Amino acid sequence: MNVLILGGSGFLGTAVAQACVRSGATVRVLSRSGRATAGEGVRGDVRLPRLGLSAAELARVRTETTHVVFCFGSVSWTSGPGEVLETHSSGTRSALAFLRELPHLRQAVHVSSLLALGRSEGRITNRELYTGQRFRNWYEYGKYCAERLVRDTPELPVGVVRFGPVLGPDPRGGRPDTRHGLPMAFPHLLAGYPVHLARRGDFPCWITDVSSAAEIVLKALDKPIGRATWTWFDPALPTLGEVFTEVCRPWGVVPKIVEAAPLGRFTRLIGERVGTPRELADYAEPWLDLDVDVLKEIPEPWPVPDPDYLGATGEALRAGTASTETLRAGAEKRALS
Known part of the structure; x- marks a missing residue:
């Protein structure tokens, strides 16, 4: 090829x-x-x-x-x-x-x-x-x-x-990019801020x-x-809550995942001011009803995901970040902007 x-x-x-x-x-x-x-x-x-x-x-x-x-x-x-x-x-x-x-x-x-x-x-x-x-x-x-x-x-x-x-x-050897998408939540969680999710994130992402x-x-x-x-997707189907928990594990941090139902629209209106990055606010509920049998259309053998790729993400983020204080300062700056 x-x-x-x-x-x-x-x-x-x-x-x-x-x-x-x-x-x-x-x-x-x-x-x-x-x-x-x-x-x-x-x-x-x-x-x-x-x-x-x-x-x-x-x-x-x-x-x-x-x-x-x-x-x-x-x-x-x-x-x-x-x-x-x-x-x-x-x-x-x-x-x-x-x-x-x-x-x-x-x-x-x-x-x-x-x-x-x-x-x-x-x-x-x-x-x-x-x-x-x-x-x-x-x-x-x-x-x-x-x-x-x-x-x-x-x-x-x-x-x-x-x-x-x-x-x-x-794979380029740098620090994971937390400026976009789902990883935007990582600095907030690692700095101790809550993230509001339906069913506390108990749904596949x-x-x-x-x-x-x-x-x-x-x-x-x-x-x-x-x-x-x-x-x-990972056939093990980790939930969004499990993803956040595993990424935070190498830091010794238990993420604060809050049930979103009592806040709902309020969470979306004020976004980061209550600890939910604006990119995540619209994904705080189950994303779509995907038939898991779609995997069967891929010829086997399938690749095997790294069993600790979520923890490894947290480790790589930890290696490229000075401290949780740095994360907190960044999260506060974004919340006030």
Whole structure:
């Protein structure tokens, strides 16, 4: 395989690049910085025609690429419409156009998100995308638009792999990013602030570890997935409450998880001022009714998630943070902003 990973310098993209290199594939990682921790780094931009590649790089990539991974886009749940639509919608459209120029393309994989399903009603399988759902934020809508574009391009061999939140130590070797998504809650909990959740977080959040997620993308390239949709999450189905408890464990902290029912709308209105990061407020209740049998559509053997990837996330965060006082100061600053 000669794999081109679009957005391969990010958290999951780096893990995918590393998994592909371990498998013996030739790997190119396209990013705006042109840097890569695994494989060859290539400077480009998915929002530009022909990925913004130089003439020499364009000729080389066209001639040699056999497999492509779409792993780009902002992961912030609070991104505005401009950033989201430019990256997820326009970027996906540009990437799909580029695939048409690859004479030796065998398989491409679009990394999507379960959040593309928004607030869906009823049991969800791999078949559904539009269910009449409402979207909690522009991120969800952007992921929906990107997957819609992929599904509406039947002439190209592009499959879809959906994930929920992906955790674990940063494969780039840095501190886990707590600026976006579910990890925004970690500094609050570690600093002793409460997080308000329905049923005290006793519901699945469809989480997995970055290593097994990367292996699923590699499997989708290699099997290959064709035009199918796969969904992957930790088969152990840890609840949101368990996720927070395990991430806090290496710190010797028991997270303060408060039943959200008495607060409800109040929690959403004042968000961080009562200890709930604004990105988490709309996810304080069960997210969707996902049929767990979707896992059976992925050919076995399945990768085995690291048994302590949640604790390892907490350890990596601890190694990169001076103290709980630092976390508290950061949480207070965000609450007052």
